[in-house]
Amino acid sequence: MVEATTLQRTLPLEGRVSSGPRVTIRPAPTAQRVSLRASADAVSAVSKGLGVDLPITPKQSARAGARAVLWLGPDEWLVIEEGERDLLADLGRAKALYSAVDVSHRNTAIVVSGPAAADTLNAGCPQDLSLEAFPVGACSRTVLGKIEIVLYRTAEDVFRVECWRSFSQYAFAFLAEAARAR
Amino acid sequence: MLLIHCPYCEEERPEMEFRHAGEAHLERPKNIAEISDEAFAAYFFYRDNPKGVVFERWRHLHGCARFFNAARDTVSDKFLTTYKAGQPKPDLVGAANMNIPAKSGKSGK
Numbered sequence A: 001m002v003e004a005t006t007l008q009r010t011l012p013l014e015g016r017v018s019s020g021p022r023v024t025i026r027p028a029p030t031a032q033r034v035s036l037r038a039s040a041d042a043v044s045a046v047s048k049g050l051g052v053d054l055p056i057t058p059k060q061s062a063r064a065g066a067r068a069v070l071w072l073g074p075d076e077w078l079v080i081e082e083g084e085r086d087l088l089a090d091l092g093r094a095k096a097l098y099s100a101v102d103v104s105h106r107n108t109a110i111v112v113s114g115p116a117a118a119d120t121l122n123a124g125c126p127q128d129l130s131l132e133a134f135p136v137g138a139c140s141r142t143v144l145g146k147i148e149i150v151l152y153r154t155a156e157d158v159f160r161v162e163c164w165r166s167f168s169q170y171a172f173a174f175l176a177e178a179a180r181a182r
Numbered sequence B: 001m002l003l004i005h006c007p008y009c010e011e012e013r014p015e016m017e018f019r020h021a022g023e024a025h026l027e028r029p030k031n032i033a034e035i036s037d038e039a040f041a042a043y044f045f046y047r048d049n050p051k052g053v054v055f056e057r058w059r060h061l062h063g064c065a066r067f068f069n070a071a072r073d074t075v076s077d078k079f080l081t082t083y084k085a086g087q088p089k090p091d092l093v094g095a096a097n098m099n100i101p102a103k104s105g106k107s108g109k
């Protein structure tokens, strides 16, 4: 007899949480993600398909509902959809030449929140995370310790850290260790 | 920490986000199959190594990921200016030994 087995997809950091008086570190829920490359003449068509105007200013993001578009480079964005709308289906309606690669499961995300969130991140991220230099809505590819991350400030004291799935244990441990000193 | 002005991100960013990528403004000979071995070696292998101002390619690897060019003083390690790939060498006359920023430079570092 063959027993039926059900496979369940779990987040790499499922159940992990590190919390202290001034900072909490927890995995973000699942999300759809797309690595988007488009030249300047495709930006308006892609924006229409996504329902969000692609930001064209360095370090800026744009948001509509549960969908965020993060500027990473002059022709590169990371799109994150935390709701139910089908990201690739929406992009498929854009009548232009561009590249969209589904990286939903390549990345995972960690949410760092609390009054010491910026200080905790600065233990491994060399960027200026003051509100003047990195305001709410700012985003950037950068480094955290020995790995590359995409950092996105969603509120004054809340950051989303996007990292590659295989680096997520390192990222979480690094942040949890940094938080102990805050 | 050294801060480097990225001409694409339009701001100074920490050096840890960048990678050095060799000498800038090297032009590949159009008739590369016909040139002599010596001429090929000069193009392919030989690099200047001056004491003073150098023009280099850099890449903002852990940032916008773009290659760009920089004029840097190898004595002081100061970046005199940075500029987008494809732009001509900026005029740096007098900037080399006086450690003053180039006129066209935004970073001033």
Ligand SMILES: [Zn+2]
Residues within 6 Å of the ligand: B006, B007, B008, B009, B010, B060, B063, B064, B065, B066
């Ligand atoms: Zn850059």
